[in-house]
Amino acid sequence: MRKHKKIAHKTNPTFAVVVDGETEVWYLQMLKRNERDIRVSIKPEIPNKKSVEEQYNLVCDLSSKEFTKVFWIIDLDTVIKEENEAPKGKKSPLKTFDEYRTNLSKNFSNVVVVVNNPCLEFWFLLHFEKTSKYFDTCSGAETQLKKNLKNYEKTQKFFTKQNDDIYLKLKPNLKTALDNSIALGSFDNQNPKKTMCEMELLFQSDELKNHFE
Numbered sequence: 723m724r725k726h727k728k729i730a731h732k733t734n735p736t737f738a739v740v741v742d743g744e745t746e747v748w749y750l751q752m753l754k755r756n757e758r759d760i761r762v763s764i765k766p767e768i769p770n771k772k773s774v775e776e777q778y779n780l781v782c783d784l785s786s787k788e789f790t791k792v793f794w795i796i797d798l799d800t801v802i803k804e805e806n807e808a809p810k811g812k813k814s815p816l817k818t819f820d821e822y823r824t825n826l827s828k829n830f831s832n833v834v835v836v837v838n839n840p841c842l843e844f845w846f847l848l849h850f851e852k853t854s855k856y857f858d859t860c861s862g863a864e865t866q867l868k869k870n871l872k873n874y875e876k877t878q879k880f881f882t883k884q885n886d887d888i889y890l891k892l893k894p895n896l897k898t899a900l901d902n903s904i905a906l907g908s909f910d911n912q913n914p915k916k917t918m919c920e921m922e923l924l925f926q927s928d929e930l931k932n933h934f935e
Contacts, residue, residue, distance in 0.1 A: 735790035735929045736763040740781050742772045746795055746842055748881035752889035762929050765789075774801055774815060778822045785830045792833045793924055794826070799840035799860050802914060820911040834927070836920045837909040843867050845921045846874075846888075848902040849895035856917045896934065900925060 739750055747766040754764050767784065769776040774796070781794045796819075804815035826833045838844055841860035847853065850870035857863040868874045871891065881888040892899070903919040910916050925934045 734761045734763060736788065737765065737791050737793060737924075737927075737929070738784045738787070738789040739764060739766050739793045739795060739924075740777055740784065741766055741768060741795050742777055742797060742800060743768070743842075744878070745876055745881065748878060749842065749888055752882060752887040755887070756889050756893065757933065760930065760933055762790075772800070774804060774819055774822070778826075781826065781833060782830070785833050790832065790929065791927065792830075793836055794833065795836045795838065795842070795921075795924070797838055797841040797860065798909075798914065799858075802840075802858075805914075816911070816914055823909070823911075834923050835909075836923050838919050838921065839909075839914070839917055844917070845899065845903065845919050846871065846892060848919060849892045849899040852898075852902045852905065854906060854917050856915055858915075896925075900934070 739746070741747060741750075747768065750764050750766045754760065767780060769780045777794065777796065781792055784792045801815055801819045808815055823835050823837075826835055840857050840863055843860055843863040844857065847863055847867045847870070851866070853866075855866075857866070864874065864876075874880070900922050903922050906918040907916075908920065909918060924930070
């Protein structure tokens, strides 16, 4: 009897994405909902507690599981807030974050750290403006964003509205946003007040870059 060759099914890449808020989750869900031909599973993960340490621990835990890559999308205003509230004599949260980032880069080959300063709303803003203005709070970036994206609000209804969700609103300007974010450069631990956005690290990852060229 003729033997049938066993066909090896190629599994699609899977990304775990550690975030600290629901807006990131909704945005990533809408990206996947609208880009249906992407053969990458994107799974947002929020830690039980939203401290930088808790996020880091979750990233480390997920890195040992069955994910092609683990992305840590972090709003630097969260770290700066911890820095400003830290008691005197306590280790600097900014220094701790830099140590986390360095350790992940050196020792976790499947982890990518994506820093946005101040927050994800700045990434949205880059779809409309090429700017390096420093916003010391996320609300400042939101105010500027609303000049371009009318009625913007941090609600699930706004982000996920059928046929008019956040990703669809921004998609026509995605290439502009990628160009603007790249122009700002990478995170600089010596200059935490440098405005920047590293979302291109997700969109230009090996598994996604051909889709977004």
